[in-house]
Amino acid sequence: MSQQGYVATPPYSQAQPGMGGYQGGFGSGPAQPLYGHYGGPPQTFTPPPPAGMMKSPVSSAAGMPPPPASSQYNANVQQNGAHSQRYPAPPAASASYGQPPQSPYNSMASPGPPVAQQLTNQMSAMNLGNYGPMQSPPPPTSSVAQQPFQMSPPPAMGQPQMLPGQRSAHLSPQMSPPQSPPASMPMTGQPIASPQMAGPPMGNPQMAGPPMGNPQMGGPPMGNPQMGGPPMGNAQMGGPPMGNPQMGGPPTASMGGPFHGTPPSGPGGFQQPGPGAAGPQGYPHPGQFGGHMAGPQPGMPGAFPGAPAAMAGPPQKKLDPDSIPSITQVIDDDKLKHGGQVFTTNIRGQVPPLVTTDFTVQDQGNASPRFMRCTTYSLPCTADLAKQCQVPLASIIKPFASLPKNETPLYVVNHGETGPIRCNRCKAYMCPYMQFIDGGRRYQCGFCNCVNEVPVFYFQHLDHVGRRVDFYERPELSLGSYEFVATMDYCKNNKPPNPPAYIFMIDVSYNNIKSGLVKLICDELKTLLEKLPREDGAESSAIKVGFVTYNKVLHFYNVKSALAQPQMMVVSDTAEMFVPLLDGFLVNYPDSRAVIYNLLDQIPEMFADTNESETVFAPVIQAGVEAFKAAECSGKLFIFHSSMPTAEAPGKLKNRDDKKLVNTEKEKMLFQPQKGVFEQLSKDCVAQGCCVDLFLFPSQYVDLATMADVPSHTGGSVYKYNNFQVETDGEHFLRDLRKDVQKSIGFDAIMRVRTSTGFRATDFFGAIHMNNTTDIEMAAVDCDKAVTVEFKHDDALNEETGAFIQCALLYTTINGQRRLRIHNLSLNCSSQLLDLYKSCETDSLINFFAKSAYRAMLNQPLKNVREILVNQTAHMLACYRKNCASPSAASQLILPDAMKVFPVYMNSLMKTAPLMGSTDLSTDDRAHQRLSVLAMGVEDTQLLLYPHLIPLHNMDVSSEALPASLRCSEERLTDSGMFLLENGHSMFLWLGQASPPDLIQSVFNVPSLAHLQGHMCALPELDNPLSKKVRSIISGLLEKRPNSMKLQIVRQKDKPEMLFRQFLVEDKGLHGSTSYMDFLCYVHREIRQLLT
DSSP states (O other): OOOSOOOOOHHHHSOOTTOTTOOOOTTOOOSSSOOSSTTSOOOOOOOOOOTTTSOOOTTSOTTSOOOOSSGGGGTTSSOOSSOGGGSOOOOGGGGGTTOSSSSTTGGGSOSSSOHHHHHHHHHHHTTOOOOSSOOOOOOTTSOOSSOOOOOOOOTTTTOOOOOTTOBEEEESOOOOOOOSOGGGOOEESSOTTOTTOOSSTTSOTTOOSSSSSOTTOOSOOOSOTTOOSSOOSOSOBSSOOOOOTTOSSOOOOOOOSSOOSOOBOOSOOOOOOOTTOOOGGGOOOBTTBOSOEEOOOTTSTTSOTTOOSSOOSOOOSOOOGGGSOOHHHHHHHHHHHHTTOEEEOOSTTOOOOOTTSOOEEEOSSSOOTTTEEESBSEEESSHHHHHHHOOOOEEEEOTTOOOOTTSOOOOEEOOGGGOSOBOTTTOOBOOTTOEEEGGGTEEEOTTTOOEEEOOGGGOOOBOTTSOBTTGGGOHHHHOSEEEEEOOGGGSGGGSOOOOOEEEEEEEOSHHHHHTTHHHHHHHHHHHHGGGOOOOTTOSSOOOEEEEEEESSSEEEEEOOTTOSSOEEEEEOOTTSOOOSOSTTTSEEHHHHHHHHHHHHHHHHHHTTTOOOOOOOOHHHHHHHHHHHHHHTOOEEEEEEEOSOOOSSSTTOOOOOOOGGGTTSGGGGGGTSOOSSHHHHHHHHHHHHTEEEEEEEOOSSOOOHHHHTHHHHHTTOOEEEOTTOOHHHHHHHHHHHHHHHHHSOEEEEEEEEEEEOTTEEEEEEESSOEESSSSOEEEEEEETTOOEEEEEEESSOOOTTTOEEEEEEEEEEOTTSOEEEEEEEEEEEEESOHHHHHHTBOHHHHHHHHHHHHHHHTTTSOHHHHHHHHHHHHHHHHHHHHHHTSOOOOTTOEEEEGGGTTHHHHHHHHHTSGGGOOOTTSOHHHHHHHHHHHHTOOHHHHHHHHSOEEEEOTTOOTTOSSOOOOOOSSGGGOOTTOEEEEEOSSOEEEEEOTTOOHHHHHHHHSSSSGGGOOTTOOSOOOOSSHHHHHHHHHHHHHHHHSSSOOOEEEEETTSTTHHHHHTTOTTSOOTTSOOOHHHHHHHHHHHHHHHHO
């Protein structure tokens, strides 16, 4: 187990012949603690040339990389656009990725064999044999069936015995160490090197080099043209099988689906012979292999189907997708392991169950994973290690996450006048990581090691193990999460805050009146205002409410309870915004219920004949801020708006949507908000604690990037309903509005993340505002908003003590009480990279990468952002391969067990609308998704990037459980099936063209598919078990997700099906994006370049 990681060893650091213009020195970048991911300075390395991407001149010597085809390769090495210091330069090799100007992966279809065929070559070359419990091959005579397992040779034969705990997914067959001369190898299938087989039995004569696509590549060719190395497509080898990790020796296991248990990585594997090293007839050298080798066997996962004895023709196109890691499999395995169980948080650095698993948390000293999750629960001890593995160190914090009914709500601690106890030096709050000493009279801070006196009122004796006697009575000593009542020192102007207010601001321009939207909102508010959030046990909500309507001018309403009729006041000077009335604008709903009802009835009638189509927008937000200032409270604006604000007023916008900018250096401008008014407005809102939620109903471009700027800096949300129609979208919008008004929320919040010595928080992502480098300000924070915090080393960490994070959130409750919410988390530290990879959490990693990529889009061309994502993926996996996996041939793709599905998520992220440079996508939709993701928690990004695909046609209608999800690929759909797909934002019900009439009848109440109406957006309520079950599944999902989803019914082969297909993220996308299989090949090739 070498742990030195890939420091610049000769192959990297010297520029290689024929590679003009590459900079040397990968890994020898700046010495200070910066990693080469988003946020590091440009780091460079010398990548070998893009393999298999361009035909090199024939003269290029076998083992040498071909010269670059054009200067394109070193064009952008030095600095990519603005912000070079924030971002490493993409290594030149990846310029090949995206050579043709269209989408970045198209270049995979390189000159050479046709795409499908080449992919098969690559995949077989990758030896994605199979990565579950391995089986040694049956003896040559037997026909291939699923055979019982043969034991592989014991590890004593020159092979290091692997620890059972070290897990990695070896996507490839294993080979046992040499025992007998190769000639006597038992063979199954075909002979290894029959002359017809050009290259390994993977079907393509061109593949002489390492299996990467084209023969012309540099890299060590494998000797003899007949057979470069052992057969590579094959699933069964006699090496140490990878069975269940509990067993020390080579365990046996049956070949059920891929990955049963977590296989320890088997040490064997193909050693790739160097140039000219292959023995007679291309047999592997004695001394390199031995043991059983099986040829591809049809019918085995991972074998290439139907491989004929002489593989001279092109290979079969079908590759078995079950042989590569599956997210649904990983999710199901975790549910089996942890589902329904109690997760106690008393162990430092323990990795929680996945976000997709239902489990119960028992807080015993660390915050619940519902509040905090990390990209890894074992931090590398030094900055050098962190830089070497490039795994970002980050925590995703959702301070207000909702807890299920069976978990205890947070305890509130009240120390009266003295307020919470804090360390004198670093100001950390009292928590389980404080060590009491000196008989309980002093305590040592776990964050800065400062020794503090214990206040007299707080003194308590210690027991025989040095723990306070009142340990279990005090939440702040025994729990990971709790609240303190804050004193006046924590309030603005040292006086207690007023309860917050909600102002409903309705655009009453022509579009909204004509569509029926205004009436819909007014009718809904009558019932919704009864359900404003309230403190537990309170009879009614303390939140005050106010109403504004607007078009070119603003109308304020006096709804004081004493009035018989509401009064309207108009402000037409939008440049100097003020609130024309103080008394009677913000009222308690129960007191003014009658007047408010009256008003809500009158608004749609008052504006029924309007012709005004122009609107203002910035003055509306300004009016809200002024109202909160006057009332000395914080609160939220609910703005219902339909068009670009073009009326003469501050914040007037013009159409700047320009499809010509897509795929150019200037594309980033489409996502940058227009400077000026809105920037200042965000600051004013945050200072006042005014959160903005925007409900948009556009029928064309509205410059969402600018309009959503204030919501996205004030802890607000943006909801968007394109071409809104009450009949089809009304219910969908109302579900969003109800959730938004009722969700639990805190106002006027400021958050600080403190860490123990050795590392610190350096970067923050979310719907937040940062005035300085440490204080995260949020006008409001609700149960769905998460802040992603990145950490960097500023010193070495200690394995003994571990690392501590404390997140403190100061906020105003809906009752107007100032509180501090504290979440604490302790992590392990290790000088072994293996520990870091073992305790990674893929779902958190992808949340971090999505947010950093979406932020980087504002300063960099998309092409660079995509390159950085791929490079960092390859880096993280190559570092694991080099330092943590047992030695094996380069042709194997070896993934850490905890990250084995990371490439699926990464490929899916690169296919999201914001990162796809396509003119078919609406700029507003791309901007909307970009901003939504920045505030998402781990479970939301997980679902967005890997939707749920649920078969409904064959489920057990009597069972309570959801049917098992399928992989997001067209191959999983059946012509006679009915499938539900949802990703938290969109929901589709897909119907196969051969759906049986009785299925259609029982769900839709029509005799056949042909009778189905196209625009149906809800299922009819029918009295049969299938209809009830399908509707209960749909309503259950709608209930569970933060956002509403509009149900779209699509029939196979209909035009709307195109929209549905882009959610099948394992397949090729509409806009030239790659399939998961292609991406895996590509990443594997990048990893091999890094390792050669």
